[in-house]
Amino acid sequence: MTVEEMMREARGRLAAEYGAREAAAMVDEMMLRIKGWNKTATIIHGNETVTDFLKERLEATVGRLLDGEPIQYIFGKAHFYGMDFNVTPATLIPRPETAQLVDMIVDRYGNNSDLRVLDLGTGSGCIAIAIARHLPFPKEVTAVDISDAAIEVARSNSSGLKVKVNFIQGNMLDTDEMVAALGERYDIIVSNPPYIAQREAAGMERNVLEHEPATALFVPDDDPLVFYRAIAVIAEKRLDDKGTLFLEINPLFAKELAAMLREHGFQDVDIEKDMQKADRFIIAQR
Numbered sequence: 001m002t003v004e005e006m007m008r009e010a011r012g013r014l015a016a017e018y019g020a021r022e023a024a025a026m027v028d029e030m031m032l033r034i035k036g037w038n039k040t041a042t043i044i045h046g047n048e049t050v051t052d053f054l055k056e057r058l059e060a061t062v063g064r065l066l067d068g069e070p071i072q073y074i075f076g077k078a079h080f081y082g083m084d085f086n087v088t089p090a091t092l093i094p095r096p097e098t099a100q101l102v103d104m105i106v107d108r109y110g111n112n113s114d115l116r117v118l119d120l121g122t123g124s125g126c127i128a129i130a131i132a133r134h135l136p137f138p139k140e141v142t143a144v145d146i147s148d149a150a151i152e153v154a155r156s157n158s159s160g161l162k163v164k165v166n167f168i169q170g171n172m173l174d175t176d177e178m179v180a181a182l183g184e185r186y187d188i189i190v191s192n193p194p195y196i197a198q199r200e201a202a203g204m205e206r207n208v209l210e211h212e213p214a215t216a217l218f219v220p221d222d223d224p225l226v227f228y229r230a231i232a233v234i235a236e237k238r239l240d241d242k243g244t245l246f247l248e249i250n251p252l253f254a255k256e257l258a259a260m261l262r263e264h265g266f267q268d269v270d271i272e273k274d275m276q277k278a279d280r281f282i283i284a285q286r
Helices: 003-018 020-035 039-044 052-066 071-075 096-109 126-134 148-160 175-182 198-203 206-211 226-238 251-263
Strands: 077-080 083-086 116-120 140-145 166-169 186-191 239-248 268-273 279-285
Touching (some): 003 039, 003 052, 020 039, 020 052, 020 071, 052 071, 071 077, 077 126, 083 148, 096 186, 096 239, 096 279, 116 126, 116 226, 126 140, 126 186, 140 148, 148 166, 175 226, 186 226, 226 251, 251 268, 251 279
Parallel strands (some): 116 140, 116 186, 140 166, 186 239
Antiparallel strands (some): 239 279, 268 279
């Protein structure tokens, strides 16, 4: 069997579960992670006979994918904002929508230096690290998460990518403790907190429900803004008067969330759409 034939067979097996386009992307990712071959390299090596090592690794990976395990957890890597991040089941897999959130910050503040940035609910650290790398000479980037395991992953990413971020293990829902731990006032506060209502789980994909951390995904049906209220309280005390709050949100609660932020003193509250035209972000200033 040649490399090209093996890849074609793997794509066929995966297509039934994921569709042809996603299956092709998964096979390309497998070849990159297992052999270090990009698309061009797989074409160059396409007529070579498959080694036992490659065949065994690829078959094992296909099996895990067919069982619903995300490819990012299989290889422990996720690509985000031009960088490879370590990810584990303790952290969410970064999404394209979250890259759009970073875009908004970089577009608005890309010419400003000496900024203080706070990321609440950092997970793998992808937002904080992307901002720290793309803003010119930030004075401080601080990232908070309740999970010790997530903070460990985030620190490994900061170290591996050689980007300076201060990490704090803490519970943003304990607003008094959080405000005291932070101390400084920030020019930017950003968060992609849990925002999926429990009732939405029935319509979600199996690989997300069975493998990604539920505590980073879901909020109670009767209190879907629980994290955003805490963020608003923290921002009241720790966002600079001229600072900006950037949030990734659930479109179902966009208007309710905007109203709540106005009640907390944010006069300028804009709801922004994602690439699928859903109300996915809020940008707020006092």
